[in-house]
Amino acid sequence: MTTTFEALADPTRRRILDLLRERPRLVGELVDLLEISQPxxxxxxxxxxxxxxxxVRQDAQRRWYELRLEPLAEVEGWLQPYRHMWEERYERLDELLDELQEKENKHDEP
Amino acid sequence: MTTTFEALADPTRRRILDLLRERPRLVGELVDLLEISQPxxxxxxxxxxxxxxxxVRQDAQRRWYELRLEPLAEVEGWLQPYRHMWEERYERLDELLDELQEKENKHDEP
DNA sequence: TCATTATATAACTTGACAGTTATATAACCA
DNA sequence: TGGTTATATAACTGTCAAGTTATATAATGA
Incomplete structure (x- = not known):
């Protein structure tokens, strides 16, 4: 088990991450919320x-687990060209946004 | 093996998809390009x-495999709120784009 | 100090998966 | 028709991961 992709393949782990999106959690909370043993x-x-x-942030015997987004960049990176294809095919949304962005930039320039 | 996430967890499968991004391929081509047996x-x-x-598109004994983007929507969907957090934290890019989009819409209205 | 609380680790079981070789299927072509 | 080409499937093997129970670790509080 090494890559972010593999970590995300397991549905329980995705659920854990979803729970951590709200706020940091103690191990015990996760045990209560998901139906899996503490170990x-x-x-x-x-x-x-x-x-x-x-x-992890330790707090006496407790451990607060909190989400870190950085590794998702790997997934984003891999997905990027696919998203590009998607957008090209279905809406050219990408180009539209780029254009808008450009206009806005000119707008803001002196 | 059921979900898109699980399908993407394997690096060989990701490489196959990357190769299919260029163009449809025959099984034999993939066998040549990746170092894995035909089966x-x-x-x-x-x-x-x-x-x-x-x-798959059959062509005599050959089978052309071509990429389908639709299932990636599941991944995109799951990632969406995370991307949102990321953007909120680091650039508020999301809001910016929404604003730009809105302005442009007004622009185009009669 | 000692029992309790919170979490991690060890050891084990089971099942699934990635890879293999061997074989089946099926369409082509000489 | 029979051999060749292209791919799929079967059967098998080894590894690894997800779950379990039991135990270790460590900080707390009475």
Whole structure:
């Protein structure tokens, strides 16, 4: 288990990340919310830690797990050309946004 | 193996998709380009077919495999709120684009 | 200090998956 | 028709991952 893609392949891990989107959580909270044993959750958190998708903050015996977005850049990067194709085919949304962006920039220039 | 996420977890399958981004390919081409046996490639193609990421066109004994983007919507959908967070945090790019879009719309209205 | 709380790790089981080789299927062509 | 080409499927193997239970670690608080 090394890549972000593999970490995201597991539905439980995706659910954990979704929960962490709201706010940092203790391991115990995740155990209560998902229906998996505490060691099971800890193992998932380990994988997420290893790929950098979560970060731990210790607080006495408790550990707050919080989301880290950075590794998603890898996924975004891979998806980028596909999104491009999609947009080219269906809306040319990409070009539109680029154009708009450009106009706006000129607008703001002195 | 059911979800798009799982299909994308395997690096060989991602490479196959990358190759299909250029143009449709025969199984044999993929076998030559990747260093995996023909049955191995066929198995990966099966998985990709099952989640709808590729489509086959038969041509005599040959099979042209071509990319299908639709299933990537599932991934995009899941990523959306994360991208949102990212943009909120680092650039508010999202809001900017929305604003630009709105202005442009007013512009185009009679 | 000792029991409790919170989490991590170890050890194990089960199942699935990526890869292989061997074989089946099926269309082509000489 | 029979051999060749192109791909799929079957059967098998080894690895790894997700889950479990049991245990270790470590900080707290009475």
């Amino acid at each position: 099971g959750i800890s193992k998932h958190l380990r994988v997420l830690r290893e790929v950098g998708l979560v970060h | 191995g490639i066929s198995k990966h193609l099966r998985v990709l077919r099952e989640v709808g990421l590729v489509h």
